[in-house]
Amino acid sequence: MAHITLTIDNQSVTVPEGTTILDAAATVGITIPAICYHPSLTPPAICRVCTVEVEGQRGLQPACVMPVKADMVVNTTSQRVQTGRRVILELLASTVDLGEAPHIQHYMADVQANPQRFAGGVKREFDVFEDNPFYIRDYSQCVMCWRCIQVCAEDVQHTFALTWGERGIHSHVATFFDEDMPDTTCVFCGNCVGVCPTGALKGLVEWQLERESS
Amino acid sequence: MKADKVVRSTCPYCGVGCQVLLNVRDDTIFRIEAPFDAAPNYGRLCVKGRFGADYVHHADRLQVPLIRKTPPAPGHRTPSRYPDDWREATWAEALDVAATGLGRIRQTYGPDAITANACAKATNEDNYLHQKLMRAVIGTNNVDHCARLCHAGSVTGLQLAIGSSAMSNSIAEMKDLECFVVTGSNTTETHPVISTFLKQAVTRNGAKLIVIDPRHTEMAGFATLWLRQKPGTDVAVLNAMAHVIVKEKLVNDDFIGQRTEGFSDYVESLEDKTPEWAEQISGVPADDIRQAARLYGQAHRAAFYWGMGISQSTHGTDNALSLTNLALMTGHVGKPGTGLNPLRGQNNVQGCSDSGGLPNVYTAYQKVTDPDTRHRFEHYYYSQDASRRLPDTPGLTVTEMVDGILTGQVKGWWVMGENPMMSEPNLRHAQEAIEQLEFFVAQDIFFNETNVYADVLLPAAAFAEKDGTFTNSDRRVQRIRRAVSPTGQARADWEIICDLAKRLEKELGLTTAGWDYRHPSEIWEEMRQLTPDFGGIDYARLEREGGVHWPCPSFDHPGTPYLFEEEFPSGRGKFYTVDYGTDSELPDADYPFILSTGRVLYHWHGGTMTRPSALNAIWPEATVELHPNDAARLGLKTGDWVDLSSRRGTITARLLVTGRSPEGTVFIPFHFAEAAANILTDNRIDQRAKIPDYKVCGVKIERAAEIPLDRAGADIPLEDRGAIKDMVSA
DSSP: OOEEEEEETTEEEEEETTOBHHHHHHHTTOOOOOSSOOTTSOOOOOSOTTEEEETTOSSOEETTTOBOOTTOEEESSOHHHHHHHHHHHHHHHHHSOOTTOHHHHHHHHHTTOOTTTTTTSOOOOOOOBOOSSSEEEOGGGOOOOSHHHHHHTTTTTOOOOEEEESOGGGOEEEEGGGOOGGGSSOOOOOHHHHHOSSSSEEEHHHHHHHHHHO | OOOSEEEEEEOSSBTTOOEEEEEEETTEEEEEEOOTTSTTTTTOOOHHHHHOGGGGGOTTSOOSOEEESSOOOTTOOOOOOOGGGEEEOOHHHHHHHHHHHHHHHHHHHOGGGEEEEOOTTSOHHHHHHHHHIIIIIIOOOOEEOTHHHHTHHHHHHHHHHHSOOSOOSOGGGGGGOSEEEEESOOHHHHSHHHHHHHHHHHHTTOOEEEEEOSSOOGGGGGOSEEEOOOTTOHHHHHHHHHHHHHHTTOOOHHHHHHHEEOHHHHHHHHTTOOHHHHHHHHOOOHHHHHHHHHHHHHOSSEEEEEOHHHHSSTTHHHHHHHHHHHHHHHTOSSSTTOEEEEOOOBTTHHHHHHTTOBTTBSGGGOBTTOHHHHHHHHHHHTTTOTTOOOOOSOOOOHHHHHHHHHTTSOOEEEEESOOHHHHSSSHHHHHHHHHTOSEEEEEESSOOTTGGGOSEEEEBOOGGGSOEEEEOTTSEEEEEOOOSOOSTTOBOHHHHHHHHHHHHHHHHTOOOOOOOOSSHHHHHHHHHHHOGGGTTOOHHHHHHHSOEESOOOSTTOOOOSSOOSSOBTTBSEEOOOOOOOOOSOOOOSSSOEEEEEEOOTTOOTTSTTTTTSTHHHHSOSOEEEEOHHHHHHHTOOTTOEEEEEETTEEEEEEEEEOTTSOTTEEEEESOOGGGOGGGTSEEEEOTTTOOEESSOOEEEEEEOSSOOTTSTTTTSOGGGSTTOOOTTTO
């Protein structure tokens, strides 16, 4: 396989053709923050927290899906990247409860994001779905990373129980026709729970224990 | 919630052997995750693995040793789970009663009057000591376990043809398949995580899948070809595929010449096995059989995966031999992405067999009839008394044990963890046998339908409460680790066995065979020293590598993900002529439907683990699956209570009308004691494998004479019972 040499944060990196910027950076110990990206899943490039600056490109690029090219010059921490990442995270924090997503809070601290900057707008708030014996869905904590939908589809389970409901600020992960889980194709593998990056999907036992102790 | 500790272990349910991370807080498992970087599951789990281990903390767990207040007399043994019938005892007292009872049987009737069930749910170390106690202390080879009831047909066929019976290739190869056949396996429900890799082979890798199954399984939805044979006619379809492969010159002459024998005789037998002949018998269109043969025969690499539909039959051995013939003539074995792969059922059914839980072999299939092998074990066990000898004739299989009790040969029984009174065929027959027992010791984590007959019931630790190893379906030896304290006074099976063995030796005046182990790693070390195939596996290596595929003869050997690269254990692979014919109980005017039994995703076998779990809420009752055309003819609809009867008994359950099974066939799962499928099944067996036929017997179906209103949930409409629904139309 052909190899490609590029520069990331002033370091020379050589990786096989087809490698993404995010994976190439990891080979030299540079961790690019990401929310929707999961190494076992197809990256949907939705959260844009992994944006990096590629010299010669007009906009910031999602490192999780952008393949490396020869002689590419990438900067993962430039002022422009930090500003972009900060605004993305501030917008996210203004609408979603990130209380159980410590890694996202760390990302925010890293770029000095102010969670109150856009406060006062519409919050994404939903009642908790407690419709099956195994897990709950609390979409007030959902960052809409798409992982659960993908893991339920071709990335793992091929069950296709999940989809996208509503529009705009009200959009959320949903079942078809808003059926309760037992009435869908769901097989309760919980692989969605296993990849959820926040507290939006949680085992019922854990959720009940937390409520008892709080 | 923050965990006090996260403990890596292996799932206690099926043979996939998924790696799990048990998140523990306050000595309670509150979350189960899977490591994304570890074989075989790479972060994936199914509902049982992720949410179904709650049984470990269930209030009904056995807490203390129990002794029946009135010892049951032979012929009058009755079941009881009423506390009044049992007395709580100390461990010392209960073990004394157990040792005295077994010792008395041995002294009165001889060692072969005692039989024992090893346990495919317990660890390798538990099972190794179990067979050691039976062989070295009692002095009998009467050790067997539920593998007899699941893959005996596969094992016997594979042993005859190639001399090895394990799954030949690894789970890791599945996503890269080119062509594969799934037959007699409802993979999405019985091996859910394996099914995700198989589905991805189709959707990501473009693999061609051929499903050969009477049932419209979910896998059929991913198939290029689905051959829907009549239940029990597998041999006809597979023979006709072989016929086409020969006629169309798709055979691998090099492989046949270099690696096999008996091909010319076998080819002659195929002459009249045309696809048209097979269509007459099986109902599968001849052209579909041709296409399937071409897909399998023309592929560079092709693999077979199969389950109980092949094995659990009066001609289970023939079914397995038919698959082996196809693999040998095409050379689809001994390479990645090929092979003969029986998907093993229990988490440790492979390991229980590997550990010697069979009546004819010690660890790793070393034969008890081989004098050199026997002397090696004698030398190890009887170091203090060189005059002692191990028994040299194979013992009874589990299916023979039942008849052995009825003929008076067997008087005493020791059951570790199994539940034959749910899993044996023709349960009334098994019950009549159990009633005759003189003495019965059981160890388990719950009361079940079997151990309620015992004289002594010893509370065992569950998988999360002990250390040890399981060996999964692709021969990968993996650790389980203690994550929480044992419930009540429960103890690990290996600890119970050691104490029982010491008492028995004292009772019988024998020198010790060695029962002082401080940890399961010391038991494994003994197994390793006695078993060349385990020579390169120890706990330190398992700690480093996460798992090792045996055979692994030395520490510098990498393990064996796929078998038979150079040769078969028996040397050359043998072709076996297989003629279609059936000994099964076929439908007739009185019992016009074929009954086929199996599983649903949400339950495990006899239900001991899954009924006391959240899993029971999503699939809370037995359902009788019937084809829409049959239902219309009988004037029945989903939710109607029906009586399902065979010549052996009647059960009552609600109807689920669905196209999953073909017309004329009724399907029921065997998990539900209140409507136990095995009351109906037939106990006639495959003569070579001794496996019963769980997939074909004659039944009739009628509107229920009486609705069992006292049954939990009987007042709730079926459509409101969890996720019970017609999967085919859903």
